[in-house]
Amino acid sequence: MTPCKYGTHRVIEPKGVLPQAAFMIDSTPIIYDNEVLIDVEILNIDSASFHQIRNACQDDLIKMKHMITEIIHAQGKMQNPVTKSGGMLIGTVKEVGPLFHDQTLKKGMKIATLVSLSLTPLHLIDILDIDLNTDQVRILGQAILFDSGLFSILPPDLDEKLVLSALDVAGAPAQVNKLAKTGDTVFIIGAAGKSGVLCCYQAQKMVKPTGTVIGLVYDQHQKEELESLGFCDQVIIGDATDSIRIYEMINQATHGRLADLSINVVNVQNTEMTTILATKDHGIAYFFSMATSFTKAALGAEGVGKDLTMMIGNGYTEAHAQFTLNIFRESIILLELFTRRYT
Numbered sequence: 001m002t003p004c005k006y007g008t009h010r011v012i013e014p015k016g017v018l019p020q021a022a023f024m025i026d027s028t029p030i031i032y033d034n035e036v037l038i039d040v041e042i043l044n045i046d047s048a049s050f051h052q053i054r055n056a057c058q059d060d061l062i063k064m065k066h067m068i069t070e071i072i073h074a075q076g077k078m079q080n081p082v083t084k085s086g087g088m089l090i091g092t093v094k095e096v097g098p099l100f101h102d103q104t105l106k107k108g109m110k111i112a113t114l115v116s117l118s119l120t121p122l123h124l125i126d127i128l129d130i131d132l133n134t135d136q137v138r139i140l141g142q143a144i145l146f147d148s149g150l151f152s153i154l155p156p157d158l159d160e161k162l163v164l165s166a167l168d169v170a171g172a173p174a175q176v177n178k179l180a181k182t183g184d185t186v187f188i189i190g191a192a193g194k195s196g197v198l199c200c201y202q203a204q205k206m207v208k209p210t211g212t213v214i215g216l217v218y219d220q221h222q223k224e225e226l227e228s229l230g231f232c233d234q235v236i237i238g239d240a241t242d243s244i245r246i247y248e249m250i251n252q253a254t255h256g257r258l259a260d261l262s263i264n265v266v267n268v269q270n271t272e273m274t275t276i277l278a279t280k281d282h283g284i285a286y287f288f289s290m291a292t293s294f295t296k297a298a299l300g301a302e303g304v305g306k307d308l309t310m311m312i313g314n315g316y317t318e319a320h321a322q323f324t325l326n327i328f329r330e331s332i333i334l335l336e337l338f339t340r341r342y343t
Contacts, residue, residue: 001028002259003032003033003034003035003099003147005034005101005146005148006018006019006146007019007025007121007144007146007148009032009121009242010025010026010027010076010121010144011024011025011026012024012025012026012076015311018080018119018123019077019119019120019146020116020118020119021074022095023188024074024075024076024338025075025076025077025119025121026076026121027072027077027121027122027123027143027144027336028094028121028123029078029123029142029144031095031097031144032097033085033097033098033100033146034097034099034100034146034147035097035100035144035145035146036093036095036096036097036100036105036144036145036149036151037093037094037095037096037142037143037144038091038093038094038111038113038142038143038144038145039091039092039093039094039141039142040089040091040122040139040140040141040142040143041089041090041091041092041138042089042090042136042137042138042139042161042164043078043088043089043093043117043136043137044084044087044089044090044134044135044136044137044164044165044168045068045078045080045086045087045135045136045137045193046083046086046087046116046117046135046168046290047135047193047195047267047290048080048083048085048268048289048291049082049083049085049086049087049269049290050087050135050177050268051268052080052082053067053068053080054132058189058298059132061130061132064130065127065130067181068137069124069127069129072122072124073124075166076121076122076123077118077119077120077121077122078117078118078120078122079117079118079119080118083290083291084118084290085116085118085163085290086116086117086118086119086120087116087117087118087131087135087168088112088113088114088115088117088164088168089111089112089113089120089122089143089164090101090109090110090111090112090154090160090163090164091110091111091143092108092109092110092298093105093106093107093108093109093110094107094142095107099147100147101147101148102157105151105153109153110153110154110160110212111151111152111153111154112151112152112153112154112160112163112164112321113143113149113150113151114144114149114150114152114167114170114315114316114320114321115145115149115150116315117127119146119148120143120144120145121143121144122139122141122142122143122144122320123141123142123143124140124141125139125140125141126139126140126141127139128140130324132306133341133342134161134165134341134342135165135329136161136164136165136342137272143271150321151254152167152321152322152325155325156256157329158325158328159339159343161340161342161343162328162335162338162339162343163325164342165194165242165338165341165342166194166198166324166325166326166327166328166338167321167325168194169194169195169245169265169288169322169324170315170320170323170324171288171313171314171315171316171317171320172195172199172263172265172288172313173195173198173199173202173323173324173327174317174319174320174323174324175286175288175311175313175314175317176199176202176206176263176276176286176315177202177323178207178258179261179284179286179311180202180203180205180206180207180211180261181206181207181211181260182206182207182208182209182210182211182262183207183210183211184206184207184211184212184260185207185211185212185213185214185254185257185259185260185261186203186206186207186211186212186213186214186259186260186261186262186263186265187214187215187216187250187259187261187262187278187279187289188203188213188214188215188216188232188262188265189202189216189240189246189262189263189264189265189266189271189274189275189278190217190240190264190266190267190289191215191216191218191222191226191232191235191263191265192215192217192218192222192223192225192226193265193266193267194338194341195265195288196215196265196266196343197226197229197231197334197337198230198324198327198334199263199265199285199288200213200215200226200231200232201231201327201334202310202327203231203261203263204232212233212234212254213232213234214232214233214234214235214236214241214250214253214254214259215231215234215236215311216235216236216237216238216246216266217225217236217237218237218238218239218240218325219237220237221222222237222285223235223236223237226311229334229337230333234253236253238251239316240264240266240268240274241268241269241270241271241274242274243271243273243274243277244256246274246276246277246278247266247274247277247278250278252306257280258278258279258280258283259278259279259280259283260280260283260284261279261283261284261286262275262276262278262279262283262284262285262286262328263288264285264286264287264288264289265288265289266289266291267289267290267291268291269291269293270296271289271291271292272287272292272293272296272297272300273296273300273304274306275287275297276297276300276301276306276308277304277306279306281306281307282307282308282309283308283309283310284308284309284310284311285309285310285311286309286311286313287310287311287312287313288313289313292312292313294312300302310329
C-alpha cells in the first residue's frame with residue numbers, strides 16, 4: 001500500500017474519510033516511509049475542548065486525566081467528541097521517514113506541530129500532569145506527523161511553553177492582518193484570552209490612526225487587564241451568549257454603525273448571533289472559535305436578514321507561525337503577558 005500524504009491509510013473507522021473526520025485512526029508508533037515519529041512532551045488542548053472537559057469533570061484532575069485518556073484510547077487521537085476539536089503538541093523528532101517531504105527535519109529536533117490533534121495519531125502511555133491555567137497536558141507518548149503535516153522548529157529565543165500556547169492560535173492574528181483595514185471598527189469577542197489579545201494587538205496596528213478596536217470580556221478583572229495592555233479603544237463587559245444585550249452595547253459604542261469586522265474567539269457555545277448582530281451589513285464576521293456552529297451562524301444570519309461575509313476560522317494561513325511569533329519580538333507587553341500566563 002502506498003501511504004497517502006493526508007494519512008488516510010491510518011483511518012480505521014469509517015473508511016473513506018480523512019483522519020480528522022474519522023472516529024478511529026491507527027496510532028501505532030511505527031512510521032510509514034512518508035511519516036515522522038515524535039516523542040510527545042506536551043499537548044496544548046484547544047480552549048473550547050479544554051473548557052468543556054473542565055466543566056464536565058468539575059475541575060477534578062483525576063477525572064480529567066481519565067476522560068482525556070479514554071478519548072485518546074478510543075479514537076487513537078485527541079479529538080473531543082463534543083467540540084470535535086483538538087489542539088497541538090510539542091515533542092522531539094524520533095524518526096523521519098525517507099519519503100517525508102522535508103528532509104531538513106532531523107532526529108532530535110524539538111518541534112511544535114501546526115496541525116490539529118483531532119487528526120494526529122497519538123499513542124498515549126501516561127498523563128503526567130494537567131495545568132488548568134494553560135490548557136496544557138504533559139504526557140508520555142508518541143505521535144505521527146503525516147507527509148502533509150505542518151510543523152515549526154522551536155525558536156531558541158522564546159520559551160517553548162509560550163511558543164506552544166501562541167502557535168495554537170497563530171491563525172487568528174495572521175488572519176486579522178489580512179482582514180482589518182485602516183479606519184475599520186473591529187469588535188473582538190473574547191478579547192482577554194490568548195487569541196483575543198493577539199487579535200487586539202494586530203487589529204490596532206491595522207486600523208490606526210482612524211479606526212477603532214472594541215473588546216468584549218466577561219468580567220471586571222479581564223477588563224482591567226485588557227485596558228492595561230492598551231490595545232483596545234474601548235472594553236465592554238458582558239456575556240457573549242446574550243446576543244441582544246451585546247448588540248445594544250456595540251450599537252451604542254459605535255453610534256449605530258456597528259462593526260466592520262467582528263472576530264469571535266470565545267470558547268463557549270451559542271455566541272454566533274452576538275457576532276452576527278454586532279456586524280454591519282456587508283461587513284465580515286470571522287468565527288475563529290471551535291465552539292462555533294455553522295448551522296446556527298448560517299441560519300441565524302438568514303433569520304435576522306443580515307448580508308454578511310461569514311468566515312470560518314482556518315487555523316492555517318501562509319507563514320502564520322512566524323508571523324505570530326514575531327509579535328512577541330515586537331511587543332514586550334505581550335511577551336511579558338504570555339510569559340506570566342503560560343510559562
